[in-house]
Amino acid sequence: MDRSQSFGDAAEDYHRFRPGYPAEVADLVLGHAVGPVRRALEIGAGTGKATRLFAGRGVHVTAVEPDPGMRDVLEAETADLPVTVLPATFEDVDPGAVGPVDLCFAAAAFHWTDPATRWQRVAALLRPGGVVAVFGARTELADPGLAAAVAAVEAEIDAEVPGLEAAYAGPGDLPEFEAVDLTVVPRRSTYDADAYVRHLATVSAYLVLDPAERDEALNQVRALLPARLELVQDVRIQLARRA
Numbered sequence: 001m002d003r004s005q006s007f008g009d010a011a012e013d014y015h016r017f018r019p020g021y022p023a024e025v026a027d028l029v030l031g032h033a034v035g036p037v038r039r040a041l042e043i044g045a046g047t048g049k050a051t052r053l054f055a056g057r058g059v060h061v062t063a064v065e066p067d068p069g070m071r072d073v074l075e076a077e078t079a080d081l082p083v084t085v086l087p088a089t090f091e092d093v094d095p096g097a098v099g100p101v102d103l104c105f106a107a108a109a110f111h112w113t114d115p116a117t118r119w120q121r122v123a124a125l126l127r128p129g130g131v132v133a134v135f136g137a138r139t140e141l142a143d144p145g146l147a148a149a150v151a152a153v154e155a156e157i158d159a160e161v162p163g164l165e166a167a168y169a170g171p172g173d174l175p176e177f178e179a180v181d182l183t184v185v186p187r188r189s190t191y192d193a194d195a196y197v198r199h200l201a202t203v204s205a206y207l208v209l210d211p212a213e214r215d216e217a218l219n220q221v222r223a224l225l226p227a228r229l230e231l232v233q234d235v236r237i238q239l240a241r242r243a
């Protein structure tokens, strides 16, 4: 199975065990725009964690999400908000039909889009002065000894997320963008061991394993864990403005 399409089978657990995004993220993103932000396009909305952040402030969000399992949760979670769910990949979006928008954002999703075309697609969607925000949080164990022990288990299953660093490298020297900025919002969380394992089970590297292999890897990790864990879940936010 393609990792970018692995999330839907675990949509309920994804929504329950993955963290949301702090209000500060919306403050930073909205503050980067020139002029008001009324309409947004979200890339890979998933179950709506970031959708709610902006739609809850009155921004109309067109939430692009290709996976039917994720969309079921997304629709339920945003039913009371100004959100239009678009069943599509970002590559399928017609900028002429959806844009221009004041904001284009992707939370934990930009790395799944086509690196050859994504910045040009964003440029085609945004009005001048509008903002693109690419953000997300890695979940890392705060205890370095524990992190190394878990990494040894994960070395067997190719846990690296492909293309993650490139997605946060920004638009480079494309003339369509200006005011490029990378900000990190620090965040620490405490999980109990079972919740951490349920969280891990929503990560694409685990989702693509066959069930027996997945259970074995998760049991190996579970055996290493104390009852309560400290996690580093800093949110990285790549911002740029349409020139």
Ligand SMILES: C[S@@+](CC[C@H](N)C(=O)[O-])C[C@H]1O[C@@H](n2cnc3c(N)ncnc32)[C@H](O)[C@@H]1O
Residues within 6 Å of the ligand: 004, 005, 007, 018, 043, 044, 045, 046, 047, 048, 049, 050, 064, 065, 066, 067, 070, 088, 089, 090, 091, 106, 107, 108, 109, 112, 113, 114
């Ligand atoms: C890790 S989830 C992030 C979901 C949500 N944005 C969040 O922050 O919780 C990645 C999402 O991107 C979606 N996705 C994968 N490939 C995509 C593409 N080419 N265009 C748009 N969305 C895509 C997946 O279906 C999945 O829901």
